[in-house]
Amino acid sequence: MKADIKSLDLRELTAFVEILGEKPFRAKQIYQWLHVKQVSSFEEMTNISKAFVEKLKEEAELVTLSMEEVQESKIDGTRKYLFGLEDGNVIESVLMRYKHGNSVCISSQVGCRMGCRFCASTLDGLVRNLRPSEMLDQIYQIGKDIGERISNVVVMGTGEPMDNFENLLKFIELLTDENGLNISQRNLTVSTCGIVPRMKELAEKKLQITLALSLHASTQEKRLQLMPVANKYEIHEVIDACRYYFEKTGRRVTFEYSLVGGVNDTDTDVKNLCALIEGLNCHVNLIPVNPIKERTFVSPDSSVTLAFKNKLEKNGINVTIRREMGRDIDGACGQLRKRYMGQQKGRLA
Ligand code: SAH
Numbered sequence: 001m002k003a004d005i006k007s008l009d010l011r012e013l014t015a016f017v018e019i020l021g022e023k024p025f026r027a028k029q030i031y032q033w034l035h036v037k038q039v040s041s042f043e044e045m046t047n048i049s050k051a052f053v054e055k056l057k058e059e060a061e062l063v064t065l066s067m068e069e070v071q072e073s074k075i076d077g078t079r080k081y082l083f084g085l086e087d088g089n090v091i092e093s094v095l096m097r098y099k100h101g102n103s104v105c106i107s108s109q110v111g112c113r114m115g116c117r118f119c120a121s122t123l124d125g126l127v128r129n130l131r132p133s134e135m136l137d138q139i140y141q142i143g144k145d146i147g148e149r150i151s152n153v154v155v156m157g158t159g160e161p162m163d164n165f166e167n168l169l170k171f172i173e174l175l176t177d178e179n180g181l182n183i184s185q186r187n188l189t190v191s192t193c194g195i196v197p198r199m200k201e202l203a204e205k206k207l208q209i210t211l212a213l214s215l216h217a218s219t220q221e222k223r224l225q226l227m228p229v230a231n232k233y234e235i236h237e238v239i240d241a242c243r244y245y246f247e248k249t250g251r252r253v254t255f256e257y258s259l260v261g262g263v264n265d266t267d268t269d270v271k272n273l274c275a276l277i278e279g280l281n282c283h284v285n286l287i288p289v290n291p292i293k294e295r296t297f298v299s300p301d302s303s304v305t306l307a308f309k310n311k312l313e314k315n316g317i318n319v320t321i322r323r324e325m326g327r328d329i330d331g332a333c334g335q336l337r338k339r340y341m342g343q344q345k346g347r348l349a
Contacts, residue, residue: 002058002059002060002061003016003059003060003061004060004061004063004131004132004133005030005034005056005060005061005062005133006034006035006062006063006132006133006136006137007063007131007132007133007167007170007174009170009173009174009177010027010028010031010177010179013027013030013031014027014028016059016060017030020052020055020056020059022052026048026052028179029045029047029048030045030048030056031179031180032179033045033048034062035136035140035174035177035179035180035181036179036180036181038140038143038144039062040062040064041062042056042057042060042062063086063131063133063134063137064137064141065083065084065085065091065134065137065138065141066083066084067081067082067083067084067141067145068082068083068084068090068340069081069082069336069340070082070145071326071329071336072329073325073326073327073328073329074328075326075327075328076096076097076325076326077097078094078095078096078097078325078326078329079094079095079142079145079146079326080092080093080094080095080326080329080336081093081094081095081138081141081142081145082336082337082340083137083138083141085110085134089110089127089128090110090337090340090341091107091110091130091134091138091157091158091337092107092157092158092336092337093105093106093107093138093139093142093157094157094325094326095142095146095150096325096326098152100151100152101149101150101151101152102143102146102148102149102150102151102152103150103151103152103153103154104138104139104142104143104150104152104153104154105153105154105155105156105157106135106138106139106153106154106155106156106157107130107135107138107157107158107159108129108130108135108155108157108158108159108160108161108164108167108168109126109127109128109129109130109158109159109160109163109164110126110127110128110129110130110158110159111124111125111126111127111128111158111159112125112126112158112159112160112163113125113126113160113163114160114163114193114227114228114229115227115228115229116193116214116216116226116227116228116229117225117226117227117295117297118226118258118260118289118290118292118295118297119292120292120294120335120338121157121158121159121337123294123338124338124341126159126163129159129163129164129167130159130164130167131167132167132170132171132174135155135167135168135171136171136174136175136181139153139175139181140181143181150181150183151183151187152183152187152188152189153175153183153187153188153189154188154189154190154191154212155168155188155189155190155191156189156191156212158337160192160193160195161190161191161192162190162192162193162195162198162199162202163195165198165201168190169205172185172188172190172207172209175188176188184208185207185208185209186208186209186210188209188210189209189210189211189212189254190202190209190210190211190212191212191213191214191256192211192212192213192214193214193227193229194213194214194215194227194229194230194233194238194241195229195233196233196237196238196241199211199213199238199241199242199244199245200241200244200245202245203241203244203245203247203248203249204248206248206249207249208249208251209251210251210252210253210254211242211245211249211251211253211254212253212254212255212256212285213238213242213253213254213255213256214227214256214258215238215255215256215257216256216257216258216260216264217230217235217264217269218264218268218269218270218271218272218273218276219235219272219276220234220235220236222263222264222269223235225263226260226263226264235276236276239276239277239280242255242280242282243280246280246281246282252281252282252283253280253281253282253283254282254283254284254285255277255282255283255284255285256285256287257273257284257285257286257287258287258288258289259286259287259288259289259299259300259304259305259308260289260297260298260299260300261289261297261298261299261300261301261304262298262300263297265300265304265305265308267311269308270308270311270312270315273312274312274315274317277317282317282318283318283319283320284312284317284318284319284320285319285320285321285322286305286308286309286319286320286321286322287321287322288300288302288305288321288324290324292335305321306321309321
């Protein structure tokens, strides 16, 4: 099997180059072509000899995503991308433009096996993990497409990053490497549904990335109704893992809370939520649930959302309501991919 050269860190790439009989300094040149200039073929590496380019083509593959579809929001300039992988699978990524810079939301898996009840990405289950190169290239392609620097990355697209842990760690290393795109760890957020052992392992790496937990409920009982993963990790265990993350890294944890009308938006939820996260240095991000046609969940009235926010604030909790971006383009996570796959099926039938 050919080496996935864009997934190698500089040390591994150096070893690879040496095995192929070249001087170690070539590795740094190639690394620059891959991660700074972001070329899509070995031929573009003009300071590498023709003979070595030929050898690289034999021994390595250069993973590059193909842009299948782009949708742009007329409201806020949000762009949704559908990328094709070499094996024919497709994944989604999103570019959000903020005053403080460009933020890209990437997928970490093709599909997902976590089964959260309100999420479109998990409806057809997990197909496969994404490789580090495939995670990186979502950012590289979008940066090239808009011709601007990407300053923030959130791993909040399709997939559960902690279910693809080794590749996630390699991705983080490559993305934040000063020899590569050099995105600051502080500008990277990884969102999880709460895989406790992996959260602890990540904490022990003492990175400066932000951990976001998809909490979505104030009690174990309610969380179970929305997220099957709660069968495996009890809500207090998950919150303890967040505390541990803060203790190890000093980084404030983000709780994502998708408000579902009549399910988790009551005064009792406010009370239970406050008790649950008491004393934790955190930030709560309220997301009115984005309805998907396969489910009956509805988002609460904006007045309910606002009241929920105010009540949390009264209890001294940092809270924001997530600004909805790209409302006019295939909304919730995984919907663009799902629509596209539906069309492909239609075409084949
Ligand atoms: N698997 C990871 C990251 C991907 S999901 C996780 O669970 O955190 C990114 C975020 O979007 C999660 O908080 C997820 O629960 C939320 N989400 C998914 N579908 C949604 C929907 N229809 N409406 C609102 N939030 C949704």
